[in-house]
Amino acid sequence: MKVGIIGASGYTGSELLRILASHPEAEVAAASSRRYEGTEIWRVHRFLKGFYDLKFCNPEIDKFSDCDVVFTAVPHGEAMKYVPKLLEIGIKVVDISADYRLDKKTYERVYGKKHEGYVDAVYGLTELHKEDIEKANLVANPGCYPTGTILAVAPLAELELVDRVVFDCKSGITGAGESPSSFTHYPNLHEAIVPYKITEHRHYYEMVQELERLQSDIKISFTPQVFPGSRGILTNAHVFPRGELSVEELYRIYEKFYSECFFVRLQDEVKLSQVRGSNFCDISIHPGEDRIVIISAIDNLVKGASGQAVQNMNVMMGFDETMGLRYPPLFP
Numbered sequence: 001m002k003v004g005i006i007g008a009s010g011y012t013g014s015e016l017l018r019i020l021a022s023h024p025e026a027e028v029a030a031a032s033s034r035r036y037e038g039t040e041i042w043r044v045h046r047f048l049k050g051f052y053d054l055k056f057c058n059p060e061i062d063k064f065s066d067c068d069v070v071f072t073a074v075p076h077g078e079a080m081k082y083v084p085k086l087l088e089i090g091i092k093v094v095d096i097s098a099d100y101r102l103d104k105k106t107y108e109r110v111y112g113k114k115h116e117g118y119v120d121a122v123y124g125l126t127e128l129h130k131e132d133i134e135k136a137n138l139v140a141n142p143g144c145y146p147t148g149t150i151l152a153v154a155p156l157a158e159l160e161l162v163d164r165v166v167f168d169c170k171s172g173i174t175g176a177g178e179s180p181s182s183f184t185h186y187p188n189l190h191e192a193i194v195p196y197k198i199t200e201h202r203h204y205y206e207m208v209q210e211l212e213r214l215q216s217d218i219k220i221s222f223t224p225q226v227f228p229g230s231r232g233i234l235t236n237a238h239v240f241p242r243g244e245l246s247v248e249e250l251y252r253i254y255e256k257f258y259s260e261c262f263f264v265r266l267q268d269e270v271k272l273s274q275v276r277g278s279n280f281c282d283i284s285i286h287p288g289e290d291r292i293v294i295i296s297a298i299d300n301l302v303k304g305a306s307g308q309a310v311q312n313m314n315v316m317m318g319f320d321e322t323m324g325l326r327y328p329p330l331f332p
Contacts, residue, residue, distance in 0.1 A: 002029040004067035007074035009033035015306035023324030032059035080117035100140035144304030146206035152296040155257035157214035164219040232272035278329035279307035
């Protein structure tokens with residue numbers, strides 16, 4: 001299977017290259033970067049020396065015409081320039097940008113731009129939409145925050161057991177991308193946890209879209225924060241339930257919902273170090289008198305981006321969804 005990556009020089013692109021280097025059924029045939037066109041991949045991603053002799057190409061569609069599947073790992077607003085053309089020539093696409101996660105009207109309202117290449121896509125949260133992904137030509141890879149939040153609450157939402165949920169999420173700095181800014185400047189984040197886009201983060205609309213598919217009247221609040229670490233998203237989901245649920249009932253609900261989901265693990269306690277570098281989402285359950293706290297942890301660059309994209313590719317191409325991803329996390 002020949003694979004292409006449009007936008008392979010950033011954090012998401014480098015993670016795709018790392019994972020695909022050991023995928024038994026994938027060969028990276030083309031990887032683009034406007035900035036580094038003509039440069040060997042390993043000269044930009046030094047940790048990949050010895051794994052790739054390939055040079056970065058420009059992102060023209062003809063460079064990817066021999067590919068079976070292409071990942072678009074570009075900023076929102078850019079993927080729509082490539083996706084329809086790739087689909088026209090029969091190439092399956094996993095879009096890691098935000099361009100196809102929402103319906104056209106919501107996208108244009110939330111992202112403030114006209115969608116020039118809209119086509120219907122399957123939302124690529126495999127644990128919820130595996131059967132649709134199996135038949136899809138275009139999968140919209142979920143955002144990092146929605147991955148951790150939706151997986152934390154989906155089992156309860158499916159049974160319409162949630163009155164309100166408040167998502168308190170903390171992300172590593174790589175979630176902001178590789179381009180430096182005053183926000184990611186070391187002195188501004190060192191020894192700090194910084195809330196941002198406190199009530200207006202764009203990922204909120206993915207949470208609403210997916211959780212309302214399970215429970216139409218669920219009420220959702222979400223605040224993201226950045227902590228001074230490179231990887232990971234820790235989500236504290238404060239769930240205000242309808243009625244009382246025992247610890248035993250909660251575990252039965254979650255175990256049944258995720259019984260066939262290799263990458264979701266129920267744990268007694270959750271730490272980011274338990275999932276670092278892996279495609280796992282770890283979840284722990286903590287009932288209290290006034291609410292239930294569901295904690296989830298993912299690596300934002302893997303389960304929150306590139307690993308989940310490979311998981312989706314596997315399902316689209318008829319492989320076991322764990323292929324190339326079945327390895328333990330890096331610990332400590």
